[in-house]
Amino acid sequence: MRSEPEGRSHPVDVDPITSGVRRTLLRTSDDVRIEAIYQPGRGLRGGPERSRTPAIVVAHGFTGSADRPAVRRAAAAFAAHAAVVTFSFRGHGRSGGRSTVGDREVLDLAAAVEWARALGHDRVATVGFSMGGSVALRHAALYSAARGGRTEARTDAVASVSAPARWYYRGTPQMRRVHWVISRPLGRAVGRYGLRTRIERRDWDPVPLSPVEAVPLIAPTPLLIVHGDRDPYFPLDHPRSLAAAGPAELWLEPGMGHAENAAPGPLLERLAGWLADRAAPSDGS
Structure with a gap:
């Protein structure tokens, strides 16, 4: 399983729903079909206005999907500030393939960012939760200008919520259960039939x-690290390590648990404002 950027991705089917909302299947650069949903920002009409309106691409956590209530709640909050693209990672929801638990998922996020730009948004921000938070960080790095990443797949601002700092962490009971689901045949069966998540059985290589x-x-892409002080999966050394590793803003949220399911409404509003502000075009553009 390799996660280096490669090739291009494109929509293979687009189904308009209502009021500008679209559901599509994207094809990633490694030929996996990914379901995605686009909703324009409130009051957005298209044309030149759309090009100047930022889009926020939302990357969910492990076992989530574009249609999960917590993801839809976040998308609704973000839509007050920007257009929103949500999608299901490979192996989740109606997407094809199998989950590589944060490795090749960078290609899924890249496909969603490219779709947002293809829909007319010149500025795109990304936000990820838990596994999606680690993917958002790696995507921002792997597709950066310094590494020669494709311009249409780059992010203009990135926020990572409840993400791990390092791989193979087993320091909490919750993460020991996650590793059992990922690494054991019976665990993967539970993931498939109980959690509706299809997991790749091969190790990272x-x-x-x-x-x-x-x-x-x-x-120089703006970076925000967000973490709850009651996160049962990853203790506070994870966000502190991430924030200390490079230029980043750090929000430690009192009383918050883990990822999108625990993110309170006021935090989602603040997060949306931060992303839209950092991704907004400059006055001279």
Whole structure:
């Protein structure tokens, strides 16, 4: 399983729903079909206005999907500030393939960013939760200008919520259960039939760039790290390590648990404002 950027991705089918909302299947550069949903920002009409309106691409956590209530709640909050693209990672929801638990998922996020730009948005921000947070960090690093990433797949601002700093962490009971689901045949069966998540059985080869290794490669793209002080999966040394690894803003949220399911409404509003502000075009553009 390799996660280096490669090739291009494009929509293979687009289904208009209502009021500008679209559901599509994207094809990633490694030929996996990914379901995605686009909703324009409130009051957005298209044309030149759309090009100047930023889009926020939302990357969910492990076992999530574009249609999960917590993801839809976040998308609704973000839509007050920007257009929103949500999608299901490979192996999740109606997407094809199998989950590589943060490795090749960077290609899924890249496809979603490219779709947002193809829909007319010149500025695109990304936000990820838990596994999606680690993917957002690695995507921002791997597709940076310094690494020669394709312009249409780059992000203009990135926020990572409840993400791990390093791989193979087993320091909490919750993460020991996650590793059982990922690494054991019975666990993967539970993932498939109980959690509706299809998991790749092969080990990483090579081991992908870790989130904390990715952070120094993201600058000058604005970076925000968000973490709850009651996160039962990853303790506070994870966000602190990420923030210390490179230029980043750090929000430690009192009383918050883990990822999109625990993100309170006021935090989502603040997060949307931060992303839209950092991704907004400058006055001279």
